[in-house]
Amino acid sequence: MQQLDxxxxxxxxxxxxxILARLALGEATVGEIAEPFPISGPAISRHLKVLEDAALxxxxxxxxxxxxxxxxxxxxxxxxWLDHYRAFxxxxxxxxxxxxxxxxxxx
Amino acid sequence: MQQLDxxxxxxxxxxxxxILARLALGEATVGEIAEPFPISGPAISRHLKVLEDAALxxxxxxxxxxxxxxxxxxxxxxxxWLDHYRAFxxxxxxxxxxxxxxxxxxx
DNA sequence: CTGTTGCATAACTGATAGGTTAAATAACGT
DNA sequence: ACGTTATTTAACCTATCAGTTATGCAACAG
Numbered sequence: 488m489q490q491l492d493x494x495x496x497x498x499x500x501x502x503x504x505x506i507l508a509r510l511a512l513g514e515a516t517v518g519e520i521a522e523p524f525p526i527s528g529p530a531i532s533r534h535l536k537v538l539e540d541a542a543l544x545x546x547x548x549x550x551x552x553x554x555x556x557x558x559x560x561x562x563x564x565x566x567x568w569l570d571h572y573r574a575f576x577x578x579x580x581x582x583x584x585x586x587x588x589x590x591x592x593x594x
Numbered sequence: 595m596q597q598l599d600x601x602x603x604x605x606x607x608x609x610x611x612x613i614l615a616r617l618a619l620g621e622a623t624v625g626e627i628a629e630p631f632p633i634s635g636p637a638i639s640r641h642l643k644v645l646e647d648a649a650l651x652x653x654x655x656x657x658x659x660x661x662x663x664x665x666x667x668x669x670x671x672x673x674x675w676l677d678h679y680r681a682f683x684x685x686x687x688x689x690x691x692x693x694x695x696x697x698x699x700x701x
Numbered sequence: 702c703t704g705t706t707g708c709a710t711a712a713c714t715g716a717t718a719g720g721t722t723a724a725a726t727a728a729c730g731t
Numbered sequence: 732a733c734g735t736t737a738t739t740t741a742a743c744c745t746a747t748c749a750g751t752t753a754t755g756c757a758a759c760a761g
Contacts, residue, residue: 603718607718607719633719633720633721634720634721634722636720636721637719637720655727657728657729658727658728658729
């Protein structure tokens with residue numbers, strides 16, 4: 488359960504979501520990831536650590552470069568949580584929908 | 595896009611996820627929501643504000659009580675974002691899978 | 702061995718998060 | 732009008748976060 492904390496917390500930062508979007512296109516080194524962002528290297532380095540700790544990405548070292556890639560398992564728990572609640576949410580939506588449709592008819 | 599910040603940030607707190615879980619069972623007043631938690635009323639009040647600001651819940655006042663309910667639209671953006679990336683994630687997973695299966699055969 | 706490249710770690714700063722208690726507001730019962 | 736109940740707002744504290752610059756370290760190139 489506290490794994491979800493890390494996952495959603497990691498996803499709550501737009502820079503980190505952008506990094507994930509970049510990695511969705513294929514793996515990249517730290518430098519390649521950092522390039523489009525206007526922040527310092529260390530800042531990127533820590534964003535990557537957050538994503539790695541949340542198991543959203545994986546890292547392998549090749550020479551002096553670190554190559555990052557998406558870790559598909561990382562999103563599983565987050566997805567499952569949302570999927571689990573989607574039913575309830577849909578249910579609430581249906582109830583709201585029914586409520587809104589019933590109101591005018593009672594007039 | 596910055597709406598996602600609020601949504602994922604709201605979801606990153608276990609107390610708030612528990613509140614959502616409670617509300618998935620049906621609407622409740624602030625007091626009813628607060629009851630099982632070992633934290634103060636004001637703390638709950640602010641959690642509710644965060645959830646409301648993230649559009650994950652809705653509030654209606656009935657007398658002196660505030661009645662909270664799930665707002666099904668609130669999770670839409672979060673769901674859509676995950677759904678959008680699920681394809682890439684699955685793709686990455688398949689590539690990883692293929693990679694792991696190919697390795698032994700090359701031996 | 703020396704310098705350079707790619708990246709991480711350390712130390713600091715300002716802002717935000719989550720908690721507290723105390724006070725304010727709003728509706729209810731008498 | 733008065734006290735009670737339900738909830739929010741204010742003021743404050745501490746911890747964590749996202750950023751910075753400066754330093755450290757491992758791998759490569761000469």
